[in-house]
Amino acid sequence: MIVIYGGGAMGESLLAGLVRGGRDTADLAVCDRSAERARTLAERYGARQVEAEEGARSAEAVLLVVPPKAVPGLLDRIAPVLRPDCLVLSLAAGQPTGEVERALRPGTAVVRVMPNTAVEVGQGMCVLSGGRHAGPDRIAEACRLLGPLGDVVEIPEEQQDAATALAGSGPAYFYYVIEHLAAAGAALGLAPDAARRMAVAAASGAGGMLR
Incomplete structure (x- = not known):
């Protein structure tokens, strides 16, 4: 199961793009601090609505689509129950992979991703950078997951700010x-x-x- 944490504009764009790209809706779940918002998105796209810990227990991949200031609190909730082999995709702007890794179980694969809004229609750009534990296999997994959203480019993490200015904006x-x-x-x-x-x-x- 893929769990999207954060039901804002980008979270919805990602959910819509995955559904549009053919992802089985039974394999998608959404979690938001507003239960009403999560329920709305779940009903709109046929996904599941889950609580933070519930989603983390069974997720093969999680997408953190929340503001950077909300990441620590979210990780405090899901880190203890997150599967060891779960792929963590962090879409929090400006959040280095190292900060996310420190809050998770040692060895957890973290990939930083900067998408743009065109992912909603499958014509977007996702720029990704792997953390210390995201080897080629996990990067390939992230590319497969994001592929239906548009183009995917891997770059060194130190270039993410430049990519945000170009691809994101x-x-x-x-x-x-x-x-x-x-x-x-x-x-x-x-x-x-x-x-x-x-x-x-x-x-x-x-x-x-x-x-």
Whole structure:
């Protein structure tokens, strides 16, 4: 079972992307500090709603999609019951793998991941870096798990801040460009909806050509 801890915007994008990518919903669970939010996501995507400790006991992989300040408290709850072979994917911005490793059982594989919001539609980018105990096999496992969300690139952890600026924040710049392309088209007399569709198609087509 894969457990997503954190039901915010990115947590939902990851859940939606995994479902869209064909992951069996019976293999997905979500946990959030708001039981109501977790229940909403579970019902929306067909996943299970679990409590923190419950999910950790049976999880093959956990995704920590909570603010950095919430990570220590969450790890205090799940570390004692987490399976020794569980793969821990930390998506907490700016959180080094070493900090997560120190809170877990020695030898636990931790992988730091920076995704962007396009994972929701399977066109995202996940940049990952393995911790001390995440060897090639665990990195490959992380890549397989994240693969349905889009492209996956492994980099040294010291480059994560640069990757966050490019891969994590990059889509916002394209939204800005598309917004202004569409506005320019409308100013030239095109219907706003048609102008927007043209701008989106131009960006999507250019991306496809570059691939």
